[in-house]
Structures are given as structure tokens and as C-alpha cells.
Amino acid sequence: MDSRYDIQRRAGGSGFSGGSTNASPALTGAQSRRKKMPPRPADYKLQIIIIGSRGVGKTSLMERFTDDTFCEACKSTVGVDFKIKTVELRGKKIRLQIWDTAGQERFNSITSAYYRGAKGIVLVYDITKQETFEDLPKWMKMIDKYASEEAELLLVGNKLDCETDRAITRQQGERFCSRISGMRFCESSAKDNFNVDEIFHKLVDDILNKMPLEVSSKELSNSVLSLQPEPEIPPELSPPRARCC
Numbered sequence: 001m002d003s004r005y006d007i008q009r010r011a012g013g014s015g016f017s018g019g020s021t022n023a024s025p026a027l028t029g030a031q032s033r034r035k036k037m038p039p040r041p042a043d044y045k046l047q048i049i050i051i052g053s054r055g056v057g058k059t060s061l062m063e064r065f066t067d068d069t070f071c072e073a074c075k076s077t078v079g080v081d082f083k084i085k086t087v088e089l090r091g092k093k094i095r096l097q098i099w100d101t102a103g104q105e106r107f108n109s110i111t112s113a114y115y116r117g118a119k120g121i122v123l124v125y126d127i128t129k130q131e132t133f134e135d136l137p138k139w140m141k142m143i144d145k146y147a148s149e150e151a152e153l154l155l156v157g158n159k160l161d162c163e164t165d166r167a168i169t170r171q172q173g174e175r176f177c178s179r180i181s182g183m184r185f186c187e188s189s190a191k192d193n194f195n196v197d198e199i200f201h202k203l204v205d206d207i208l209n210k211m212p213l214e215v216s217s218k219e220l221s222n223s224v225l226s227l228q229p230e231p232e233i234p235p236e237l238s239p240p241r242a243r244c245c
């Protein structure tokens with residue numbers, strides 16, 4: 001086993017509330033005029049990448065989390081796509097840049113460029129498709145080759161709503177996960193919105209648990225603290241394209 005397997009996991013807490021913005025209330029005595037305070041800037045900026053074989057539900061998980069939508073007949077992702085979502089944890093605003101990668105192997109040379117900056121990696125398989133589970137070692141090789149050793153890992157068995165078509169037991173997923181130090185495991189349904197927020201919140205919590213040692217002594221202020229420079233967004237990805245038919 002390689003260095004990836006030495007990464008130590010830190011237990012995380014909870015307390016997340018997602019996607020809120022702090023719009024100010026209307027000013028009293030000025031009902032005809034409403035003044036909005038500019039939103040408080042993010043304290044942290046983090047990148048998360050979602051990887052896994054074709055059709056496992058990577059885009060669906062991202063879109064469920066960021067927009068609370070689900071598309072029954074989505075087009076396959078070409079290259080990479082991204083969405084932004086701001087969440088709050090421990091009184092801090094965290095701006096998440098979530099990268100959704102194509103599952104098709106022919107895009108690996110493009111998608112691999114996005115691993116390096118990711119603080120968290122969501123590796124997804126489809127609990128109804130044996131081959132997507134068998135592909136997991138291949139994806140672990142990609143992680144070992146391209147991702148930071150510090151990246152938090154989360155294995156997700158998606159499409160839990162298709163229990164009757166299940167091909168991979170929960171125990172199989174847990175067993176795979178237990179062989180990789182620091183990796184967490186859960187099952188989800190993007191369709192039924194089951195465990196989706198939890199995936200991202202837990203991952204962010206784990207990332208932050210690792211980080212305070214670097215930053216807590218500085219007594220975090222409300223100033224923007226970019227722990228990770230945001231990657232250049234290729235022009236063809238800006239603005240994010242709509243994928244659903």
C-alpha cells in the first residue's frame with residue numbers, strides 16, 4: 001500500500017447549516033426604502049472534487065446539494081463542470097467550489113488536473129452496478145497519483161432508492177473503505193435527497209478539523225482567509241453550463 005493509506009482521519013463534529021445568506025432586515029422607519037447590507041465575504045474557500053465511473057450520479061449529487069434539483073435524464077458530463085455553494089460552520093462562512101468530473105475514461109487527462117487543489121474528494125459508485133464498484137481501485141490509483149495526500153476522502157454508494165436492484169451490499173462498501181486509512185463511507189440517494197447534504201457537510205467538517213492547527217492560533221477574524229487559492233476556471237466553463245435536458 002502507498003502513502004495514501006497513512007493518512008490519519010480526524011473525527012468531525014456537526015453543526016452545519018447550508019447555503020444561507022445574511023440579508024439585512026428592512027430599516028425601521030423607512031418602509032418605502034429597503035437597504036441591503038452587502039453579504040459578508042467568505043472566511044474560507046475550499047475545493048471539493050467528485051469522481052467515479054460514468055453514470056453513478058456525480059452530477060446529480062452536486063446539483064441536489066447546490067440547487068436541490070434532480071434530473072432524471074441528464075447528459076453525461078464532458079470534461080469538468082462546477083458549482084459554488086456557501087455554507088456556514090462554527091460561525092464561519094465557507095465558499096465551496098465543487099468540481100464535477102466526467103466519468104468516462106477518455107476525459108481522465110482533463111479531470112486529473114483538478115485533483116491537486118481539492119481539499120476533499122467524493123468517490124462515488126452506483127450500488128446497482130457491479131462494474132462501478134469494481135472500478136474503485138482504478139479511481140484510488142488516480143487519487144494516489146494526482147491528489148494531495150492531505151485530501152479528505154469520502155466513498156459514496158449512490159442510488160440507495162434502488163434498493164431492489166442493489167448489486168453491492170453496504171458491507172462490501174464498508175469493507176472497501178476500511179482498507180483505506182481516513183476514508184469515510186456512506187450510501188446516498190440524489191433522487192430521494194437522502195444523505196446528500198450530509199456528504200458535503202461531513203467532508204467540510206473533516207477538512208476544517210484538519211486545518212485549525214494551521215490557522216487557529218491566528219484567531220480567525222472575519223477577514224477573508226483563502227486556505228486554497230481558487231483554480232483558474234477555464235473560459236469554456238464560465239459560466240457553468242446547464243446540463244439537464
Ligand SMILES: Nc1nc2c(ncn2[C@@H]2O[C@H](COP(=O)(O)OP(=O)(O)OP(=O)(O)O)[C@@H](O)[C@H]2O)c(=O)[nH]1
Pocket residue numbers: 052053054055056057058059060061071072073074075076077078101102103104158159160161162188189190191192
Ligand atoms: N434512481 C436514481 N437515479 C439516479 C440517482 N442519481 C443519479 N441518478 C440517475 O443516474 C443517471 C446518471 O446520473 P449523473 O448524475 O449524470 O451521473 P454522472 O456520474 O454525473 O455521469 P457522467 O457525467 O457520465 O460521469 C441519470 O439518469 C440520473 O437521473 C439516484 O440517487 N437514484
